[in-house]
Amino acid sequence: MSATELKKDVTQYARSLGFERVGIASAEPLKREEAFLKQWIAEGRAGDMDYLEREPERRSRPTDLLPGAKSVIALAMCYAAPQPSPEERGRQSSREAEGRIARYANGRDYHKVIGKKLEAFTRYLEALSSGVQYKTFVDTGPLLERAFAQRAGLGFIGKNTMLITKGLGSWVFLANVVTTLDVPPDAPDDRSCGECRLCIDACPTQAITAPFTLDARRCIAYLTIEQEGPTDQELRGRTEGWIFGCDICQEVCPHNARSSAGGATLPLAEILAISDDDKFHARFAGTPLIRAGRRGLLRNACLAAANLGRHDLVPQLEKLSRQDPHAVVREQAAWALQRLR
Numbered sequence: 001m002s003a004t005e006l007k008k009d010v011t012q013y014a015r016s017l018g019f020e021r022v023g024i025a026s027a028e029p030l031k032r033e034e035a036f037l038k039q040w041i042a043e044g045r046a047g048d049m050d051y052l053e054r055e056p057e058r059r060s061r062p063t064d065l066l067p068g069a070k071s072v073i074a075l076a077m078c079y080a081a082p083q084p085s086p087e088e089r090g091r092q093s094s095r096e097a098e099g100r101i102a103r104y105a106n107g108r109d110y111h112k113v114i115g116k117k118l119e120a121f122t123r124y125l126e127a128l129s130s131g132v133q134y135k136t137f138v139d140t141g142p143l144l145e146r147a148f149a150q151r152a153g154l155g156f157i158g159k160n161t162m163l164i165t166k167g168l169g170s171w172v173f174l175a176n177v178v179t180t181l182d183v184p185p186d187a188p189d190d191r192s193c194g195e196c197r198l199c200i201d202a203c204p205t206q207a208i209t210a211p212f213t214l215d216a217r218r219c220i221a222y223l224t225i226e227q228e229g230p231t232d233q234e235l236r237g238r239t240e241g242w243i244f245g246c247d248i249c250q251e252v253c254p255h256n257a258r259s260s261a262g263g264a265t266l267p268l269a270e271i272l273a274i275s276d277d278d279k280f281h282a283r284f285a286g287t288p289l290i291r292a293g294r295r296g297l298l299r300n301a302c303l304a305a306a307n308l309g310r311h312d313l314v315p316q317l318e319k320l321s322r323q324d325p326h327a328v329v330r331e332q333a334a335w336a337l338q339r340l341r
Contacts, residue, residue, distance in 0.1 A: 010073065076149065169255040202251075205218045
């Protein structure tokens with residue numbers, strides 16, 4: 001089989017699995033991105049994400065992850081919602097005072113969904129070439145997935161640091177397959193945001209400190225998912241109604257204009273009523289929200305209740321401020337009560 005035929009077969013099969021965008025990048029190191037990552041970490045912008053500090057150079061060097069690697073197959077799957085009907089817009093409006101979750105988290109854990117597709121994809125690679133080696137990545141391994149996707153031509157990196165694809169915008173899950181297969185690479189996507197800075201101006205916590213530079217310590221997604229302790233006093237009133245993740249910088253992006261600006265919500269009263277870890281796991285098992293844990297999700301819900309002016313939740317907040325087993329929840333509930341009063 002020729003290299004051209006190999007690339008065609010690989011691309012067609014990936015698309016048959018539901019990946020709307022497929023591109024090939026060389027496995028050469030990303031030298032510029034590696035230097036940027038090391039500087040970003042040195043400046044403390046990673047916050048509590050200590051795992052990023054472990055051998056950061058590996059993330060830009062596929063051959064360190066898989067000796068003999070020749071190619072990186074970059075894949076993207078859309079999770080955007082269509083424009084809502086008038087009836088749905090009415091329902092969204094009625095949910096505005098509830099806790100918001102990032103659109104990607106509305107449903108099953110995407111790691112598991114995409115992981116099963118990658119299992120089928122890698123079995124196909126084995127059938128194409130005996131002895132082929134590979135490693136798969138879905139947002140959990142030490143690989144600069146967005147940077148390799150850009151090199152593979154899937155899209156360009158926006159000023160909000162998200163990968164922006166043609167036609168799908170940034171509402172995409174990414175996956176990468178590092179492999180010893182030598183597949184002809186695609187041209188990188190060299191487009192840019194131009195003069196647009198809507199994402200920078202829209203961020204309520206000013207987490208995008210400069211074009212293409214994100215300070216995770218100020219990002220609502222980090223504050224509601226990654227951070228373990230209490231939210232910084234300066235930022236508590238700026239997280240709005242978000243209780244898991246944030247979509248603001250994507251919602252304002254012109255490349256995402258074709259998809260719905262609405263997102264999923266959860267009743268704050270329901271979240272604040274989760275009394276122990278067992279009930280939390282029973283409610284959110286198999287979804288991305290499990291990552292925040294009960295302590296994190298209730299912390300976020302307390303702040304959202306205050307930011308949204310939910311005086312009806314005062315009795316629940318009072319109980320949490322006195323009785324919750326976690327100090328961070330008690331403290332954030334007390335702060336919410338003070339703000340509401």
